[in-house]
Amino acid sequence: MNITLNQLNQGLKDKIFRINNKKLPKTKKTKALKELSTYEFTQKSNFLGYQVNEKIDYQKNYSEYLNISLNNVGDPFVDGNLTTNTKAVEREVLSYFAKLWNNKQRTKHLKKDEFWGYIVSMGCTEANIFGLLSARDYLEGKFLLIDDEQNEKLKSISKSSKDRECLINQNLVSSYGKTKQNNKNEFVPIAFYSQDAHYSIVKAMEVLKISTFFNEAMKNDYKCPLKKEDYPKDFSKEYLENGWPKEVPSNDDGTIHIPALIKLVDFFAAKGHPILVSFNYGSTFKGAYDNVKEAVKKLVPILKKYGLYEREIEYQDKKTDKRNGFWFHVDGALGAAYMPYIETALKEKLIKKPSKDYQFPVFDFRLKQIHSISMSGHKWIGSPWPTGIYMSRIKYQLKPIDDPMYIGSPDTTFAGSRNGFSPLIFWEYLSNNSYNNHVKEVVKVENMAQYTYEKLKKLDKKNKLWIQRSPFSLTIRMKKPNEDLIFKYSLSTEELYVNGEKREYAHIYIMSHVTKKLINQFIKDLKKSKYF
Numbered sequence: 001m002n003i004t005l006n007q008l009n010q011g012l013k014d015k016i017f018r019i020n021n022k023k024l025p026k027t028k029k030t031k032a033l034k035e036l037s038t039y040e041f042t043q044k045s046n047f048l049g050y051q052v053n054e055k056i057d058y059q060k061n062y063s064e065y066l067n068i069s070l071n072n073v074g075d076p077f078v079d080g081n082l083t084t085n086t087k088a089v090e091r092e093v094l095s096y097f098a099k100l101w102n103n104k105q106r107t108k109h110l111k112k113d114e115f116w117g118y119i120v121s122m123g124c125t126e127a128n129i130f131g132l133l134s135a136r137d138y139l140e141g142k143f144l145l146i147d148d149e150q151n152e153k154l155k156s157i158s159k160s161s162k163d164r165e166c167l168i169n170q171n172l173v174s175s176y177g178k179t180k181q182n183n184k185n186e187f188v189p190i191a192f193y194s195q196d197a198h199y200s201i202v203k204a205m206e207v208l209k210i211s212t213f214f215n216e217a218m219k220n221d222y223k224c225p226l227k228k229e230d231y232p233k234d235f236s237k238e239y240l241e242n243g244w245p246k247e248v249p250s251n252d253d254g255t256i257h258i259p260a261l262i263k264l265v266d267f268f269a270a271k272g273h274p275i276l277v278s279f280n281y282g283s284t285f286k287g288a289y290d291n292v293k294e295a296v297k298k299l300v301p302i303l304k305k306y307g308l309y310e311r312e313i314e315y316q317d318k319k320t321d322k323r324n325g326f327w328f329h330v331d332g333a334l335g336a337a338y339m340p341y342i343e344t345a346l347k348e349k350l351i352k353k354p355s356k357d358y359q360f361p362v363f364d365f366r367l368k369q370i371h372s373i374s375m376s377g378h379k380w381i382g383s384p385w386p387t388g389i390y391m392s393r394i395k396y397q398l399k400p401i402d403d404p405m406y407i408g409s410p411d412t413t414f415a416g417s418r419n420g421f422s423p424l425i426f427w428e429y430l431s432n433n434s435y436n437n438h439v440k441e442v443v444k445v446e447n448m449a450q451y452t453y454e455k456l457k458k459l460d461k462k463n464k465l466w467i468q469r470s471p472f473s474l475t476i477r478m479k480k481p482n483e484d485l486i487f488k489y490s491l492s493t494e495e496l497y498v499n500g501e502k503r504e505y506a507h508i509y510i511m512s513h514v515t516k517k518l519i520n521q522f523i524k525d526l527k528k529s530k531y532f
């Protein structure tokens with residue numbers, strides 16, 4: 001996404017907010033706050049460019065909590081000593097999403113398959129980084145929070161915070177595992193994600209020092225196993241370097257090209273590397289949903305062939321645990337929040353299939369090979385600040401790096417202090433809506449997205465504006481309009497290669513706040529700018 005100079009110059013001016021060592025005079029402060037309000041609410045009223053829902057109203061029930069420092073530091077399932085927390089609310093929100101994504105509910109006698117997760121303090125970026133950190137450590141054979149033996153003990157104790165805390169603390173023994181195969185690559189995970197993956201995934205690779213298939217290939221001077229027929233139609237060679245794609249090639253609609261993924265995974269699995277795949281579920285620019293179910297179905301036989309489906313790790317004093325030699329993460333920043341309701345709407349025939357042979361792309365814990373799902377809270381749901389959810393299972397939790405007595409709650413999350421307000425945002429949204437309301441809302445938004453797409457397509461008589469919408473995507477992409485419109489509607493832009501041609505795109509996102517009136521105003525502005 002490019003930030004143009006124009007965008008930088010059209011926003012609020014710094015000098016209105018200038019502060020120094022003196023208290024700001026009242027008149028200046030009033031003026032600054034007025035300018036702030038006018039600017040932000042104007043931009044909100046025309047907001048079309050990003051996957052952010054502006055139809056939100058949390059002021060009524062929650063403004064008083066701006067005067068409390070709410071902090072959910074530590075594990076959501078252990079209250080801890082910092083009592084101005086909202087962990088009771090957080091647990092209920094997590095339980096809702098565990099159910100929505102077909103994960104197992106937590107019971108009194110905790111079992112390994114039951115869910116564990118937390119509400120992150122950043123957006124989906126934190127949930128992605130934490131998912132990939134867990135994946136890395138799991139695949140490197142690091143000690144799990146709960147091994148088999150401890151799990152037996154766990155069954156016999158109560159759910160009370162103090163007991164759980166004790167148990168978790170007993171488990172804090174540092175150890176990395178080993179297997180019987182003794183292959184030099186057996187604890188060197190290799191990551192795969194498509195060229196449509198969000199930059200937070202790319203950033204995570206760098207921050208966490210995880211090797212991608214491309215980096216590993218460059219390091220070892222490997223020859224790429226992909227032949228011409230393994231690439232998607234319209235693939236541009238600009239995405240190649242030294243004969244290798246830098247990321248797993250995507251189809252034109254933004255979904256991961258499964259034949260290429262399979263061949264690349266096979267190549268590295270054959271060398272003994274554990275496999276880490278991060279799927280997109282609502283990709284950033286095209287809003288595409290990887291066919292996770294289909295990819296998993298094709299990956300499983302490869303993992304089995306190379307002994308990576310399940311392997312035994314010896315982690316301490318001949319104690320072993322069985323775990324997967326792969327980790328499948330789903331980046332559901334946008335899609336995980338509403339696609340489950342789309343699935344219901346399709347079953348109830350409230351919306352049409354985009355094509356006759358369309359199959360809903362299942363992505364959740366019904367696929368028993370999925371290890372983690374991430375989601376943003378400010379995207380589909382809408383929140384005044386970035387938030388999100390990380391969801392996994394107890395059996396995939398790793399031993400925390402340290403055991404800080406200080407907070408009275410295990411340090412099982414990525415952030416230390418965690419936003420205690422965000423669970424209230426999720427709770428407000430969930431407590432205001434029945435399941436049927438959610439289904440109605442996705443049907444309304446889907447219809448609005450299709451209305452917008454058809455209207456724009458009709459105006460593009462010469463078919464020169466690249467107007468496209470991937471199946472059930474909330475976004476419509478098109479040739480970049482002029483800078484004034486990019487600023488007015490906060491449009492996101494992107495340079496893409498299509499069949500060797502470099503194109504400058506923009507996209508709009510149809511979120512819950514987008515009305516026909518706003519769409520018609522946008523189209524009127526496009527016409528005025530001689531766009532069509």
Ligand SMILES: Cc1ncc(COP(=O)(O)O)c(C=O)c1O
Binds near residue numbers: 197334
């Ligand atoms: C697919 C995808 N993943 C991750 C993110 C990062 O989310 P956040 O901005 O909430 O950190 C985004 C944001 O646009 C996204 O589209």
